[in-house]
Amino acid sequence: MSVLVTGAAGFIGYHTCQRLLERGETVVGVDNLTPYYDVSLKELRLSRLAAHxxxxxxxxxxxxxxxxxxxxxxxxxxxxxxxLAAQAGVRHSLTAPHDYTHSNIEGHLVMLELARRSGRCRHFVYASSSSVYGANTKLPFSVDDRVDTPISLYAATKRAGELMSHSYSHLFRVPTTGLRFFTVYGPWGRPDMAAYLFAQAIMAGEPIKVFNNGDMRRDFTYIDDIVSGVVGVLDNPPADDGVSPPYHLYNIGNNRSERLMDFIGLVETSLGRKAIYQFEPMQPGDVKETAADITAIQRDVGFAPTTPISVGVPAFIDWFKSYHGL
Ligand SMILES: NC(=O)c1ccc[n+]([C@@H]2O[C@H](COP(=O)([O-])OP(=O)(O)OC[C@H]3O[C@@H](n4cnc5c(N)ncnc54)[C@H](O)[C@@H]3O)[C@@H](O)[C@H]2O)c1
Structure with missing residues (x-):
């Protein structure tokens, strides 16, 4: 297999490239190294990939x-x-909306066109997000739920990517699979995400911002489990029976919604330091709870996440300490 991976310098892209390369695939990586977060982290990930x-x-x-x-x-x-390339992050979409239409809508379309025009696309797998569920209160979130009421522009662009992909599967028979990721964390993770922000603030002796007064739950998913899911899905393109479009859409999460305060507690224990809490109200565009119904991806691909936060958080902190020379 020869795989074009976009967002190769990003968190999930880097790990996905590593896994594909380890099993002998050829990987063509693409990324423009946006300055959304520290570019040197992206460069370091790329330097490790360059060894293959x-x-x-x-x-x-x-x-x-x-x-x-x-x-x-x-x-x-x-x-x-x-x-996987995209402008990620819910909060940034409140202040830089055009970054989202550029990368997540125009960029997504360019990628679909490449796949179509190649005439030999066996599978086009792309990242969507649990954000598409908006303020859905029915838990766990199922791909059969209606997702017509996004509460952030980020979510709206991710949903648009799913809809555009469906049209390409229908019209041009491009086999596409969308993956709605649920809060991914782990080594080489993103500095704008909770695990990293908490660890950084705790080590600096600064307060950590805890939204909705800590009354939040997340389906935190460890990076190695995510990558197993991505590669498992890549190996199983949707069949084309000539009637239904060759199109799949899955949730990919840990299937366990964890209390945010428990997650922070593990960060504190792993760092051996207590956090200073700064409780804040709910942020616009944010949701109180996420939980993934992963029945479909379990059934079709055998996806089975194995990493609880009690194992994943210490692994993340080990990396965080060595990355920062602590
Ligand atoms: N990490 C999560 O918890 C999470 C949750 C839901 C969805 N996702 C989605 O998964 C995908 C990967 O996320 P990630 O956490 O690895 O984010 P990331 O920001 O670390 O990686 C995305 C990469 O895409 C690149 N990129 C952005 N715009 C680009 C463009 N126009 N052209 C080329 N490259 C571009 C960036 O430079 C970055 O390296 C994204 O599509 C994101 O929306 C991630």
Missing amino acids: PNFTFNRADIADRAAMTVIADANPEVDSYVH
Whole structure:
């Protein structure tokens, strides 16, 4: 398999490339290294990927049609896509909305077009998000639930990506699978996400912001489990029976909704330091609880997350300490 991975310098993209390379696939990585968070972390991830002979990297914006066509023409053997590049983060979408339409809508369309025009796409797997469930109060969240009422522009662009993918599966028979990720954490994780922000503030002796007075629950999913799911899905493209579009959409989460305060407690224990709590009201666009119904991905791909937060959080903190030389 020759796989084009977008967002290769990102958190999930880096780990996905590692797993694919370890099992002998050829990987063409694409990323434009947006400065949304510390670019040196992205560069360090890339430097580790560069050690693999089967990895090539292209610095490019996925929304740049001309640049992406050049990459596609230079890599005609690509037959599979793991499209993870996006402007992520709910809160940033309140202040920089155009970053989201650029990467998540225009960029997503450019990627679908590449897959269609190649004429040899065996599977196009792409990242969606649990954010599409908005203020859904029916738990756990199921892919059969209606998701017509996004409460952030980030969620709206992720839902748009799902809808565009469906149209390409229907019209052009491109086999697509969307993955709605639920709060991913782990080594090499994102500095804008809870685990990292908490660890950083605790080590600096600064207060940690805890929203909704700590009354939040998240389906925290460990990165290794996520990557197993992504690769398992990649290996199982939706069949085309000539009638229904070759299109799948799955939740990919840990299937256990954890109390935010328990998660913070594990960060404190792993660091050996107590946090200073700064309780804040609910943030606009944020949701109180997420929980993934993963029945479909379990049934179709055998996805079975194995990492509880009691194992995953200490593993994240081990990496965090060594990364920061603590
Ligand atoms: N991490 C999570 O908990 C989570 C949850 C839900 C959904 N997701 C989705 O999963 C995917 C991967 O997320 P992540 O956590 O690895 O984020 P990340 O920000 O670490 O990785 C995304 C990468 O995409 C790159 N990128 C952004 N816009 C680009 C563009 N226009 N052209 C080329 N590259 C571009 C960035 O430079 C970055 O390296 C994203 O689509 C995100 O929306 C992640």
